Amino acid sequence: VTTTDEKAGGEGGLATSARLLSLPSRLLGLVAMYSDRLANQRLARAGARKWHYAVLVTLRDFGPASQSMLSQRTGIYRSDLVAVINELSERDFVRRVPDPDDHRRNVVTMTPQGRRHLRRLDALVDSLEEDLLSPLAHDEREELTQLLRRLLDHHALISSPPPPAE
């Protein structure tokens, strides 16, 4: 009716498949689903979930931050972040105190226990990455990481470091 080129069109001349396996969005979804499943399983052993890890790493990487900041940096919704911080502070992995400079905000800080916990999670996550990427050579892993990061940056999915440093 419209196009008759063999790009993705009709039944007629298409050899076999190709379409299904050529859709990055679909591949992305499937691999991510698997990766998430794996991450949840392993982190559960340490009583953590992936958002816990994301928050702790963000705190280590960028230092204390407001919840709004953490939300931007991790990709967690603000409303959901509250619960994550609750859970982390119940276990004394982070501390949440009002920001003296701006009383609308809280300042979330990682505690020494949090740091210790995070180190344990690091090991779990490292082995997870290793398993996930095992079929790829080292430079291919790097390549994949770079490509994904480019996508992330372009779509502004997370906000990168504001170089504060007090």
Added chain:
Amino acid sequence: VTTTDEKAGGEGGLATSARLLSLPSRLLGLVAMYSDRLANQRLARAGARKWHYAVLVTLRDFGPASQSMLSQRTGIYRSDLVAVINELSERDFVRRVPDPDDHRRNVVTMTPQGRRHLRRLDALVDSLEEDLLSPLAHDEREELTQLLRRLLDHHALISSPPPPAE
């Protein structure tokens, strides 16, 4: 040379940040979340969801199949696939009939309406992929696709084409 701001995680000799953005599993999750959000939004315009698309494409690529087969090929859980087929057959995009050779199975076939519908979805998905991958050059897109496919194959997340058939 790094201006080592020790405030964030001095131990382990880890340079500032880097960790967060170097975790493929995390990047994967964030990009996939975005991609899924986009896909759902756009497909919703045509009254479809991504699993609908996956099933229809699979039928076009491989021909009629049982639900169990479709489940393997698309990554949809068997229990959930039932609902998807229900929705697709209510709209006459597919037909579900008992397999004469094995009465435990159904044979799911795409109808001409389904084919038409699928063509519309193809266009939506193409523009989606274009938007998603816009920051990447053509060969980079290819590279990304290949890497993801390798991961998929290695972890046996979907079953690839069975014998050519007829």
Added chain:
DNA sequence: CGTATATCAGTTTTACTGAGATGC
């Protein structure tokens, strides 16, 4: 005033589990 932050109370999907019914 309008805006931003944190919190709470929800809805809606979605991934996943388990068990039954039927047929091989």
Added chain:
DNA sequence: CGCATCTCAGTATAACTGATATAC
């Protein structure tokens, strides 16, 4: 019998949407 397929009922997250209270 054991095993596979389809179906249904249900759980558990997860993503997402307000609305409110408070402070700038």
